[in-house]
Amino acid sequence: MNDKISTGWKNDKKYNEWIKSLKEKFRQVQLKAAVKVNSELLNFYWELGKEIADKQKEVKWGDKFLERLSKDLMNEFPEVKGFSLRNLKYIRQWYLFWSNIEEIGQQAVAQFRDKKVQQAVALITQIPWGHNLVIITKCKNSEEALFYVQKTIENSWSRSVLTHQIESGLYERAGKSITNFDKTLPKPQSDLAKEMLKDPYCFDFLAVRENYTEKELENDLLTNLTKFLLELGAGFSFLGRQYKIEVGEEEFYIDLLFYHVKLHCYIVVELKTGRFKPEYAGKLNFYISAVDSLFKTEKDNPTIGILICKEKDKTIVEYSLRDISKPIGVSEYKITRELPEELKSSLPDIKDIEASLNEVKEEKSDE
Known part of the structure; x- marks a missing residue:
């Protein structure tokens, strides 16, 4: 991406006004956090993810913009771990994952999709952020993801139990x-x-x-x-x-x-x-x-x-x-008796074994 386009936000008045309003929004969230920590924080993350996605799409701000955003927010709220560059990328990914819900088999009309997204947000803000990350990084689509969100709420799964259920293919x-x-x-x-x-x-x-x-x-x-x-x-x-x-x-x-x-x-x-x-x-x-x-x-x-x-x-x-x-x-x-991944990676590939056997045959034929 052209440096002038990707770094145009640095002295941008709009960016400075936006970051100021963002800081104020988060202060308001902190006041409510003692009562509704998880849902308030995740609702804030949702709005933040939306604004990041919108601004990168409309203003063509690149990922360096996220580095600047992370530094600005962490300087203002040093005790908050959620504003690391890595987490900001997760917030954007999380928003994009759920905001692109479509009906299986057909393109959803905007009004119906928006309703589905609102329903999804009402659910995903009921489970911890760590659970949300496990779900969006391990699930193939929103239907499967919603299944695990609902099961987590119903059964109060820990993150390790949720991970196990996804990896064991409970949805299927x-x-x-x-x-x-x-x-x-x-x-x-x-x-x-x-x-x-x-x-x-x-x-x-x-x-x-x-x-x-x-x-x-x-x-x-x-x-x-x-x-x-x-x-x-x-x-x-x-x-x-x-x-x-x-x-x-x-x-x-x-x-x-x-x-x-x-x-x-x-x-x-x-x-x-x-x-x-x-x-x-x-x-x-x-x-x-x-x-x-x-x-x-x-x-x-x-x-x-x-x-x-x-x-x-x-x-x-x-x-x-x-x-x-x-x-x-x-x-x-x-009952699947599979070798651990670390052992699998240390074993030779079948093609390598066949190649070695062919070399041995050729050496014997030359003798």
């Missing part, structure tokens, strides 16, 4: 389980129950051997109960493993029994280390009926069953659940 997995909830549960419980399930479940925290049994899978999940509950999602309260129930004169054992405090119902979880079989649905249906009869009270909603298996055929699962009377969801689980 949530609500994807095959269920019969629409037929077996009343609304809105059916919608809430579908949203609760994931497909696949990510059990990367497990350290089971290669050919593990269902008992070993269950043992390792409970050894890592905190991580297991985090993967299941908010609301699951663990009641027991191999939970004994008595039906008639026989004893049966449920793999895992939970109570969901948000759905107000018992959750029966059955684990299978192999491919889904139709008979699994029948057995789970039996367990759900037993729990409804033995434990459910008038205050509880219908018990839900979750079958988590290694693999499944969608059509076979759908046929198996079609005439089942109890609410059941079927999901897969994944």
